[in-house]
Amino acid sequence: MTSSNPAPPGGIDFWVEFGLEIIPIKQLSPVAAVEADTWRANYSGSAVKDHFVEHPRDRVGAVVPDGIIGFRTASAEFDGALSSFLRSLGAAPMLWLPAGSFYRLADGESISDWSGVLPEGILAIGPGDTILLPVGEKLERGHFGGSMDDLAIISLPIEEGNGDADPPAMELVDTPLAEMSVRGSASSFEERALKLHPLLGNVAMLGQATVWYAPPNSGKTLIALALLLEAVRSGHILAGNAYYLNADDNGNGIAEKARLLDDAGVHTLIPGENGFEPFMLAGRLDEMAAEDRCRGVVIIIDTIKKFVDVMDKRQTAIFAGSVRRFTQKGGTCLSLAHTRKNPNANGKAVYGGTTDLIEDSDAVYMLSEAVDVEATGEKVVKFEGKKKRGGGADEAYAFAADPESYDELLASVRLVDADQMERITASARRADDQTIVDMVFTCIAEGIDKKMFLAVAVAERLKISRRAAVQVIERYEGNLWTYSVQARGAKVYRIAD
Secondary structure, three states, X not given: OOOOOOOOOOOHHXXXXXXXXXXXXXXXXXXXXXXXXXXXXXXXXXXXXXXXHHOOOOEEEEEOOOOEEEEEEOOHHHHHHHHHHHHHOOOOOOOEEOOEEEEEEOOOOOHHHHHOOOOOOEEEEOOOOEEEOOOHHHOOHHHOOOOHHHOOEEOOOOOOOOOOOOOOOXXXXXXXXXXXXXXXXXXXXXXXXXXXXXXXXXXXEOOOEEEEEEOOOOOHHHHHHHHHXXXXXXXXXXXXXXXXXXXXXXHHHHHHHHHHHHHHOOEEEOOOOOOOOHHHHHHHHHHXXXXXXXXXXXXXXXXXXXXXXXXOHHHHHHHHHHHHHHHHOOOEEEEEEEEOOOOOOOOOOOEOOOOHHHHOOOEEEEEEEOOOHHHHOEEEEEEEEEEOOOOOOOEEEEEEOOOOOHHHHHHOOEEEOHHHHHHHHHHHHHHHHHHHHHHHHHHHHOOOOEHHHHHHHHHHHHOOOHHHHHHHHHHOXXXXXXXXXXXXXXXXXXXXX
């Protein structure tokens, strides 16, 4: 007798189409039933269904997306307070779950902005948090909008002034905080502070906590080490004050990098060697800050997820606090982090983990491959600043696509200036466009010469979007082909002489 696998819970497709990223949750526990990074790296609709077929007892949860906030009560006694608070927002949530009522944040606002204005007993749910979703018979689809885009946008209330009313009389209050005040110590902070200037290119400033997010094998470690060694050679960093924490390499990679850094006098720390383990780092940074042994020290963390669980908001916040205390005392920290395997709907890379690391850093860059390697013979990586505090700039770096050794690869790293980047992008674009250009020639030769008919034919034959076809047609007007305007404004194309 054979048995068939059970079907996944009804309603999963609804939540996927609604715009939520599904994550399995253990029974009788708020904990995810999977390892979060691995799950996100391999996320797909079919993977979700397969998991729940194999693990039908797991509950269906979701990760709260960026830009979304929810509200719930600390206990049932505050249900009335929650209802009053939601009415005060002036908009229905359109996503009302047992886990909370959800809205879209206004541009420029974050969950931390709302924390100080919530009534007693009302808690906020933010990006990166895990929530339980109703499925099967518990899913009442008519209670929700069509997608996450339908969620109402809310903004912080603006307090109205008291007009011409006299302010209340004030008196000095003795508080325990006064004992910890640094009032009167401004001069010592000025002496301690480092003059802000670029340290690792323009993508990591002196005295700041910086994070680079990039896909695996994109070149982030290579560029970081190349910029570090250049800063040592130019005298901007004292080699003995530089530390590369390599927790993301195999034996050969460790040996190659350790030799190169040894030659320059830079320290390498490796888990399991000389008593070092990643969990120690936060404590050592706090120790250095307490003893004022941070000034001029530069640390590169590779990669951050080996030192803290970036999916755990509390752990990440504690770790980021240690890094902040280190930089306040004159240290510089560059953390290398991974993006998720799957990009967002716009094709852009998405950072891995919660938002805490981003919020607690001075600068954040997203790295992406700017052009096709085959078009230039080099790999070009573009840095796009998502957050900058007091300096920094978007840059691009190129390096050899097929070197014979790591030494050659490291030596090939170079800054790509704006003019070079424009030429490289144009060259790559021409290479990318060539297939479409060839098809436009073919269609015009066949008599398909009116603009929209031409775009449709090219798109259908190459299985691309009509927009992409139109962009190429317009890009090479007057160069590869010309057109004349005929009856009713129709553009009719012919191949240029």
